[in-house]
Amino acid sequence: MSRPRSQAEYLARLVPPSVAGLNRRSLLAGAAGAGALLGTGLLAGCGSDSDSGAGSKVVSLGSNQSDPKPKDVIAKVMDGFKTSSGVTVTINTVDHNTFQENINNYLQGKPDDVFTWFAGYRMRFFAAKGLAGDLSDVWGKLSGYSDAFKKASTGDDGKQYFVPASYYPWAVFYRKSVWQQHGYQVPKTLDDLNTLGAQMKKDGLVPIAFADKDGWPAMGTFDILNLRINGYQFHIDLMAGKEAWTSDKVKKVFDAWAGLLPIHQPDALGRTWQEAAQSLQQKKSGMYLLGLFVAQQFNNDEQDDLDFFTFPEIDSTIGAKALDAPIDGYMMARKPKSETNAKKLLEYLGSKDAADITVKNDPSTLVANTGADTGGYTALQKKAAELVGSATEIAQFLDRDTRPDFASTVIIPALQQFIKNPKDVSGLLTSIENQKKSIFTS
């Protein structure tokens, strides 16, 4: 469910699993246990026969960075680690989507010593299940991370299980040239936003571009509204299943959303985020709430014209300092073959050196380590880094902040239902709550 980061990845995920080599029967068989063996056999791959013991000079990395560019960056970072420590890293790259879909089997089989993953509920879940290694002592040696990043790397037991590497914020994007032409001002409150939307409509623009064909983009809208109206803690508790979806607080979020729908692009359920982003690029829409990856849909000479602001404040007691900024990074397997080497690698991955290599080789990422040399950042990247740096709390996006089964089988259809029919909110919330109870108690 992660955001496709490139056109190639987007295309790759359109191929249904039946074609990509998995079929339903083999998966059902997998449910019986056979698939578990198969899956892990495929994924464990290399590294399973490396020798154990502290003297070994090898450590394995399971990577989901299957696109050429990020894959190349990972290889360069690992070269850097070899130079600094003398330990060789065997990189085991698996297609991004396949990696994510097989993570359960992968972690229960023979995972690589270190593997790529995301911060959020799922990371904490694996930590609680004992499927990930404790990295508190590695964190003791790391520097350059804000408290928000440390909080995002911490499991339910207060120990750290995750080393952040890169991230991207969600914000409201717009084209400077369009705004200058019409003399628009960045809205500071919800009323400002509504006034601005009405003005844009008068000027013949679609105020807020919107797309939810793939099901996940609308989660970003829900997240930010909930963060602005009810605050970070309530949002996280709601995601963890501790708060009721039928409460007035959640209803308020949907009511506010329903109030904003008239200034959103209509017929969102048939549109991909790429198409919505293109309507912003073609100056047909005035703004678009999306992740930084929206920039992919803009030509190189238009990058400087792209700007953003964080979603305006709704409740002054809560402010506008929290936001969605999904963090990608690394975790350690529960029983790495060489714990010393694995921790050495993770320490390196969290260091300024590794971040510097990443910035130098891939100008499209924001690195998590604030000590990194960010001289190569574009103006947009610098601003995005500042925005996240000043955030009081960072949420990881709905499908990373809650159970994946709840996000994909309950929330996606529910949000789409809401967009179709924004009137019956209480019926919808009752349905979500019933399903939530069933899923979270199982």
Next chain:
Amino acid sequence: MSDLPLVQADRAVPPAAPTTVTGGRGRRLRLLSRTDRVVITLMVLVPLLLVVALVWLPAVATVLLSGTNWDGIGPLGEIDWVGWKNYDDVVNIYPPFVPAVQNNLLWLAALFVVATPFGMFLAVLLDKELRGSRFYQTALYLPVVLSLALIGFVWQLIYSRDQGLLNAVLGSQTDWYGDPHVNIWAVLVAAGWRHVGYIMLLYLAGLKGVDPSLREAAAVDGSSEASTFFRVVFPVMRPINIIVLVVTVIESLRAFDLVWVVNKGRNGLELLSALVTQNVVGEASRIGFGSALATIMLVVSLVFITVYLATVMREEKR
């Protein structure tokens, strides 16, 4: 069939041969040489094992898992038994379930009433040896050959609301894929597009096999084209007709790929198969719940298979 002797005359060991008389054995067994017996055993055992391992075990496992809440994590021993809870949830609190059943039935009806007859009609036309019939044949069969990912793109280009061909040509603003009242029909057109080519090819192959003298005789008797087809050719084609019928039912029950490519079977495009995949495959891993859906699908399929087998067997007995 079962009355036929299992032994070929030239390979049978003569019963009178003194070497094979070992006493106590049945006469029938002695008819088979040792190699025959090994071959027969292997021919029965290997397919049996394959069927058991690849069909029956997964099917039984699915039914069993549908009574649990397994999430794919932890050993099989830790699975909790939850009884009928998954089924209760499917029917009572899972909103996509009812639309999925409706859509599956709609799919069956659309293929059966529109796409299959149309494919048969095209086959009859192509059988007339029109000029360029090879070209038409290829053009109509092409959708069946194309990969799914490609088909998804082709139709995305046509149906896209903002950039699609259809809205550009019609000058309309219809949200073909997003409007839940429209998208199932849009996808059915795409599904029919593939299905027509498939049926056409199957039926054409059957038509080529019909003895031309039958038609000639009908023509001599003064039968019109239409009545020749319905009264002579169609009844002769009975085996092909049954295959076409079965293919239609199977295609509509396992319909999955197109809706998955469009929007993963959500928002008006729910199908049982897509719901099973959403729940079982991937990170979601609601294996117990997904298995309950799969079991429901199995039962629905069994109904059709039973009806079909019963009909075929009754016909054969006649």
